[in-house]
Amino acid sequence: MHHTENRGHMGNSRNTGTYDQDAVLRARVLLLGSGRRTLTEEVGAYRVLAEVSPRAYLPKLAGALVSWGYTDELRDLPEARTALHAEAAAAARRIGAGEPNRAEVLHRALGAYERGLFALGRRAEGRAVCEELAGAGAPGRLAVVLAEEGRHEEAAELCGRAARTVDPGSRFWSTAEWSAELEAAGRREEAAEVFAELVAGTRRGAAAGDMARGSLVLELLRLSALLDAAGREAAARAARQEALSVLTGLARTGETRVWGSAFAPWVVLLQLSGRAAEPAATPEAPTPSFGTYHLHGWSPDVREAYLASLPALEREAEALRAEERLPELLAVHRRLIRRAALRQEGLTRQAEGPLRPLFDQGVALARRLPEDPRALPEALTDRATFLVMAERHTEAHTDLVEAVALLDRP
Numbered sequence: 001m002h003h004t005e006n007r008g009h010m011g012n013s014r015n016t017g018t019y020d021q022d023a024v025l026r027a028r029v030l031l032l033g034s035g036r037r038t039l040t041e042e043v044g045a046y047r048v049l050a051e052v053s054p055r056a057y058l059p060k061l062a063g064a065l066v067s068w069g070y071t072d073e074l075r076d077l078p079e080a081r082t083a084l085h086a087e088a089a090a091a092a093r094r095i096g097a098g099e100p101n102r103a104e105v106l107h108r109a110l111g112a113y114e115r116g117l118f119a120l121g122r123r124a125e126g127r128a129v130c131e132e133l134a135g136a137g138a139p140g141r142l143a144v145v146l147a148e149e150g151r152h153e154e155a156a157e158l159c160g161r162a163a164r165t166v167d168p169g170s171r172f173w174s175t176a177e178w179s180a181e182l183e184a185a186g187r188r189e190e191a192a193e194v195f196a197e198l199v200a201g202t203r204r205g206a207a208a209g210d211m212a213r214g215s216l217v218l219e220l221l222r223l224s225a226l227l228d229a230a231g232r233e234a235a236a237r238a239a240r241q242e243a244l245s246v247l248t249g250l251a252r253t254g255e256t257r258v259w260g261s262a263f264a265p266w267v268v269l270l271q272l273s274g275r276a277a278e279p280a281a282t283p284e285a286p287t288p289s290f291g292t293y294h295l296h297g298w299s300p301d302v303r304e305a306y307l308a309s310l311p312a313l314e315r316e317a318e319a320l321r322a323e324e325r326l327p328e329l330l331a332v333h334r335r336l337i338r339r340a341a342l343r344q345e346g347l348t349r350q351a352e353g354p355l356r357p358l359f360d361q362g363v364a365l366a367r368r369l370p371e372d373p374r375a376l377p378e379a380l381t382d383r384a385t386f387l388v389m390a391e392r393h394t395e396a397h398t399d400l401v402e403a404v405a406l407l408d409r410p
Contacts (some may be wrong), residue, residue: 013055013170023048039068055096059105062091082116089113089129107138114141119300123286126299134158144297145147147181147289150281155289158180160359163194171198173293176268183226184275192226193237197374199223199239205244212259213250214388217243217396221385222269240404244397247388251397264293267341273382274338277331294342310339330365330375337362352390363399377403 065088117126205211224342227236
């Protein structure tokens with residue numbers, strides 16, 4: 001049986017246009033049958049039919065391969081999973097350039113493939129796939145990878161392009177990432193200006209009752225830190241005072257309606273507030289892209305290494321505590337808190353887990369360091385943001401009142 005349909009899209013030099021008639025028939029019968037079939041069976045059928053009718057079956061083959069790679073049977077087989085996703089990427093690349101769903105299928109397949117490569121420690125190959133993704137119109141992962149390797153100027157440019165076209169629902173994520181990369185590139189004034197635009201939108205939304213006032217508090221405190229770093233002390237002071245004013249109202253009345261969890265944006269801003277204490281990123285020693293949410297953007301190898309350092313930090317903290325080396329202990333404790341926070345996905349006011357004691361310990365340590373004028377306001381601000389996120393507004397207000405008084409005193 002000879003099939004010549006869509007041969008211009010096949011891109012397979014081994015293909016002669018001649019197919020195993022029985023294999024094609026079995027594949028069609030399987031897919032047309034009413035019985036249940038496994039992903040393995042589907043992939044086998046799509047592999048056969050993609051050679052016969054690439055236009056119809058290459059997208060299905062790519063999609064099924066990606067899904068198969070994510071099944072439980074391959075959970076502990078990263079090499080096998082990545083091999084399937086490599087095949088999915090190859091199939092997606094063969095889809096005709098004019099096909100309407102090509103971009104969607106290609107982005108999904110390449111995304112699965114590059115994450116597998118990073119998880120296996122194959123960063124150079126993963127970066128190459130991210131560059132391919134960027135060329136196909138999805139630059140987000142490349143921006144993250146560049147940031148992880150310390151190439152902040154390049155990352156900032158990519159983030160800026162993406163932020164200008166993002167939909168309103170993703171505005172916080174794109175702006176936080178862009179501002180973070182501008183700051184890391186030494187462009188502090190621009191970083192503050194970009195984030196100030198986000199705050200202005202949140203301020204309008206909160207005033208209209210369309211956004212949580214707690215979100216405005218968190219963003220204002222981040223803006224104050226950016227303004228301080230840019231040398232704009234008066235503007236930083238004004239941002240802190242505004243945050244305190246909004247929080248005063250929250251302490252009196254609470255939010256006017258129930259909002260979704262603020263954990264994800266809070267944890268991004270918390271990581272950013274401690275970035276200066278982390279080693280600088282290099283291609284040889286990548287670190288997280290701190291302006292990006294860890295579950296959505298960080299490369300698997302970087303996320304695993306960052307979280308894996310938590311036990312070592314706990315041991316270091318214990319040793320420093322035993323030696324009463326308080327300044328070093330507080331610095332390590334702040335790094336420890338930020339990693340511990342990443343492990344508490346889904347945190348709510350009713351389930352604060354082990355984080356509250358860590359913030360309390362940080363404040364107690366800072367009170368023992370009066371010679372460091374920044375220690376206590378930083379620890380109080382950290383705890384205040386945690387309490388705002390957990391909707392404990394009265395306690396957060398108490399902390400922020402003290403922190404602002406310490407920061408803004410003559």
